[in-house]
Amino acid sequence: MGRFDFDALAAMAKAGAQREIKELFENDRRFAGFSAQNAGLLLDYSKTHLTQDTRKALLSMMADAGIEAARAMMFAGEAINRTEGRAVLHTALRADATAEIFVQGQDVMPEVRATRARMALMAQDIRSGRYGGQGGAFTDVVNIGIGGSDLGPAMATLALAPYHDGPRCHFVSNVDGAHLADTLQGLDPERTLVIVASKTFTTVETMTNAASARRWMAERVTEPGQQFVALSSAVRKAEDFGIAGARVFGFGDWVGGRYSLWGPIGLSLMVAIGPERFEEMLAGAREMDQHFQNAPLEQNLPVLLALVGLWHHQGMGHATRAVIPYDQRLARLPAYLQQLEMESNGKGVAMDGHGLTQAAAPIVWGEPGTNGQHAFFQLIHQGRQVVPVEFLIAAEGNEPDMAEHKALLVANCLE
Template sequence: SKTFTTQETITNAKTCRDWLVTRLGEAATPFHFVALSTNTKAVAEFGIDPANMFQFWDWVGGRYSLWSAIGLSIAMAVGYEAFEQLLAGGHAMDEHFRTAPLDSNMPVILALLGVWNGNFLGAEAYAVLPYDQYLHRLPAYLQQLDMESNGKGTAKDGARVTWATGQTVFGEPGTNGQHAFYQLIHQGTRLIPCDFLVAARTHNPLGEHHTLLLSNVLAQAEALMKGKTEAEARAELEAAGMNADEIAFQLPHRVFPGNRPSNMLLYPRLDPFTLGMLIALYEHKVFVQGVLWDVFSFDQWGVELGKVLAKAILPELTSSGPVLGHDSSTTGLIEAIRQMRQ
């Protein structure tokens, strides 16, 4: 925890400490905990030896922090050599972003496409679609990176913006998403640009599995781009032997408008270096869009109000006294929860 005050993190840490103390005693705490924080005082008060504290700069935001000491858990999970490769991949993308001309600069191009799709074509969301199970949590990771960074309605000068900023980010690994929400992307009334991510080679060469996966991701991108015309759909239905009435009924539903934008991020094989490049690519994309939208991408005041209100509500959930100081909806919900927990 950067501040060592984040409610969820400290609650979990206290639960772990209580479990440890009941078995090994209070004196064991300093020998079984390490902390990653900027708050030495709070770490020591918790019972962790500051010598076991990994510090990092106080200007490092949480959603950009995996490159710092916060990445300790990554190093522990995959080994320090792999973690260094992750860092190297991020650095390679940093250097590309810093030195590449704008017309071949991947983060800049990705950012400009997002602004074009959102501010000029009216897209309010974009889908991140990794055709790689190892990246199944990447869409959720990018949700925070993108939406917490650029989901702002105030410009840097304090004025309300008069243009759209930020987009809803969602996604699932293929081909799961194909059987869930691709219908809306292909034929729905909302424009949803897509980022496809796929490796040419797999870590798990099992039969034709990966070749099938590749054929699916390429087919989806082609279908989004080209669609299917009414003439093409009619020819298919006629070839299937349908009569005129059946064709007339089904034809409107078989047309795909096409012209749905997508990006294809293709890489040889997923490894720590490539993952580092991908994460840094999206980080720089978000930064560029923040510059274009004139918003602060490195704060998150939108999450603060809920935290403050939660502190006021917390004791009221276990109190038997009257609920005061809330709107009627929140008051009714607190009273309903009390009743259900009796």
């Protein structure tokens, strides 16, 4: 695979910045030409400095750099994580029922499907009360994890709050004892389930919190280990902690932590919304996977969003990327995206081992609108630095009796 021509990108961006974005709208086809739709999503990137010529050049650079070959290698299960010699196959966690995906000659899908089926049985037993605590059916579930073992499920559980019909779900990540103490306060230890999410079952922050949660539970519960579940590939370590192997759910080393929401790390979410809803979420992700895999680059939503990011950061030199969801239930999305981009691309060395000559990724940050308008938008509007902003808005709300709120929210986002 080739290398991306960042010098050519910077030269194009410098030339493009001389023109104001509003001038580009003198062409009444601007929105139609710089937007794309798929899987119920509309991406509008018309309000950037990109032109037809610069977009064409960027797409050509991406193709020359080997994006299509790398994409094919990823979906084929090849070891594109060269540092660790591993496949990058979180997409397998949401593949369809007939998929065959091989890693080092072995089809991983039978194990993926078997684990998901075990998760579904566990979630159904928790939700129905067949599996409960010393005091009866579980009323609360506490997920203890950090990084990808927390950010993904915490984000999605909040985002899908209208579909909750199971036990209340809580998330603890910080080793600061205040986080655990505040979460456990008011919970009944006899009716609380603790999920310990650590792939290796050695993460210091997670295991410290898990041990403290076990002590808290042991004050009232005769066998606290019976009310613990582990999301880990280290079955023996989980058993040593007191969690029976039947309540341990593992996943392959080809699933990176920050991409692990779609498998066992999503168990808390499955408990909250039910296995059927969880399958619907996987189906939505799978639809986007298929679009990314098959759509031409010029119509490909993930590719176009990446293109805009390259243009803004490596091209125009904008240091940050603000993600502003006009949806309170997406409050944790910016933090989730922070890890996805800044941990994935936060590198100083290229794939070929040479030191990078430019920054690899922007600083990702954000807060829900409309709160941001009364906080940091002053700087975005009038500050001297340029901050690219990604506005997110849902087409429909979940509170029909509060339609006036939705109208105001949309107006704040778009006007």
